[in-house]
Amino acid sequence: MTASGPGEPTESARQLARWALAAAAGAVVALLTALTSGILILLTGIVGLVASAMGIWWFLAHRGPVRVFGAILAVGAPLAVLVLYVVGGVWGNALVALGLWGVALGCARTALRRPDRERNALMRGAPAARPRRPVLIMNPKSGGGKVGRFGLVARAEALGARVVLLDLSAETDVTALARKAVADGADLLGVAGGDGTQALVAAVAAEHDLPFLVISAGTRNHFAMDLGLDRTDPATCLDALTDGEELRVDLGSVAGRPFVNTVSFGVYADVVQRPEYRDAKAGTAVDVLPDLLQGGEGGRRLDATVDTVRLPAQQALLVSNNPYAAPDPFGIASAHRPRLDRGELGVIGIRVDGAAQAAELAVRGTQAAGLNVLTARKVHVVGNPGSSVDGGLISVAVDGEALTLPTPVVCTLRPGALRVLVPRDRPGTVPPLPPLDWRRITTLAFDTPDTPRTP
Incomplete structure (x- = not known):
């Protein structure tokens, strides 16, 4: 095995990149083994995802028969896809393709990992008395x-x-x-x-x-x-x-009140304001979400200015003390912020006006038009003139605590303001996953130690 210099890809990384391409190609072959089967798997999978997302929207944003229909569609669409796979005899192809795609993603992520960069991606502590x-x-x-x-x-x-x-x-x-x-x-x-x-x-x-x-x-x-x-x-x-070490981390501020994690505006903040929320979280959310998500009577929208970028009529806005590594608004509860010392606020804005946009969000993720993922030094939030935000007051959830604040609400960050003493041994310190770049994977797969590199 040829040794690699600092920052150079190792032979194991090159091999993993080749396996990633091979597994991805195998997934395509599994889908196209029979042309009709491959098209069936692809089309029904996409249709099932879109239908389920639309059903979830109708369930959350409506009441009565529309809500019932949405619940049936949200659950029934994936089941119908599964039945079609079994009846059409393509479930085996689908499972093989899904498994190979999982292998491809795992190998690609591992191939792109760079220990030198991962060390720099984490906060470093200094000796502390x-x-x-x-x-x-x-x-x-x-x-x-x-x-x-x-x-x-x-x-x-x-x-x-x-x-x-x-x-x-x-x-x-x-x-x-x-x-x-x-x-x-x-x-x-x-x-x-x-x-x-x-x-x-x-x-x-x-x-x-x-x-x-x-x-x-x-x-x-x-x-x-x-x-x-x-x-x-x-x-x-x-x-x-x-036996500790000291980290210098940023401290958030919303309307002069400190926060260490997140400030939520819009739908979530309105839900947690309800007195019955603590005793019946799911039931309260299901009961009030139709009023909060719809733009008509009872609907609350927010206008935000993220540095110089305007986000009008947002249904939900999340401002975090430093951005999350994976900006998924539905997975923030388990998401990580690899660094708390970048001096930037993370901002996620969501605006979904109907079932079609809900489907787009499910299919395109962070690329959907209804989802904005930004970083900023300052965020201004006010009530949208067309919504029912009255008296210049809006609901805000600060690190999970329900508040009501006068607008405009301003979020800022104090870089390095907080000295945090932590143990030297921190088992939860996990480097962020590298962004998935298939062009880089392809280059790495055909790379050799003797290949000339462009500076």
């Missing part, structure tokens, strides 16, 4: 009682931290607690709780240029996930107190 007077604010009910279940109080106190437990019998001003801890001489602030609480204390830490410790004791722990922390065992986050 051990804090002498750390103060940790803990919510005993967060995450279903993770503070007690993992013995976080005893472990933190054994490491020299002072623990402040939130009193859930009355409303507690978390920001005031953090400021008092600083006044009493704390040299580190930390939180075991949800992302909304994390953001409030993080703002105080940033204001006083103190290190901030994230303990993954919330329900979803998006911020902890993107920092690479272990979300299955919050106690491991406390290792940062004795």
Whole structure:
């Protein structure tokens, strides 16, 4: 095997690229083994996807018979495609083609990975001194009682931290607690709780240029996930107190309020405002979505200016503290932000006005006209004049917390404002997948160490 220099593709990468092309070609052959079968698989698959997307739209955006029809179509279209495959005797071809395409994608992604670039794609920590007077604010009910279940109080106190437990019998001003801890001489602030609480204390830490410790004791722990922390065992986050390193990350601001993850406007924010949402999330959403998605009575639309780009009449808008690696509006709950120090807001805007646009979004994904994926330094959001946003107030969900704010609502970012203390061992640190570029795969497959390269 010929050795490759720094940054040069390895022989294994070239081989994986060849396998990717071979598997992709095999998938095409499996579809076209019999011309009629191949056309049947392709056409019915596309028609089934389009019909299912249209059914989902009718189910979400309408009531009565149209909603029932939409539900039947959303479920029945994929089943009908499966039946056609079986009756037509092409299910074997479809399975083989799907399997080979999966192999092709896996080999292509792996072939394009570059360890040198992946290292640069992740945040780097700097050595940090051990804090002498750390103060940790803990919510005993967060995450279903993770503070007690993992013995976080005893472990933190054994490491020299002072623990402040939130009193859930009355409303507690978390920001005031953090400021008092600083006044009493704390040299580190930390939180075991949800992302909304994390953001409030993080703002105080940033204001006083103190290190901030994230303990993954919330329900979803998006911020902890993107920092690479272990979300299955919050106690491991406390290792940062004795053997930690410091990251400089950005801190978001919406109308002067801090956020560490996302700010949602539009449909989602309107749904979580409902008092019944906490007890019946799915039922509440299904009940109110027709009014929110339609542009008529009850419909709420938003106009946004993303730096200098205008996004009119958006149904939903998501602004994130740094962009997500895979900007899928339906998969943000599990998506990652590989870096929190790029100094950019991520913006995803959605406008779907009917079943046809819903189908386009399902087929074309991020290339659909109804989906805008941008980055920005500043985002202005106001109510659309043709919608029912009244009194200059709009619903906003900040790190999952429901708020109502006067317009215009301005989102900005404070680059490097937050010093985050993390353990040296962060099992959740995952490099982002490289973008899939079949032209690059083809070049790599036919590349040899002796092939002249264009500078």
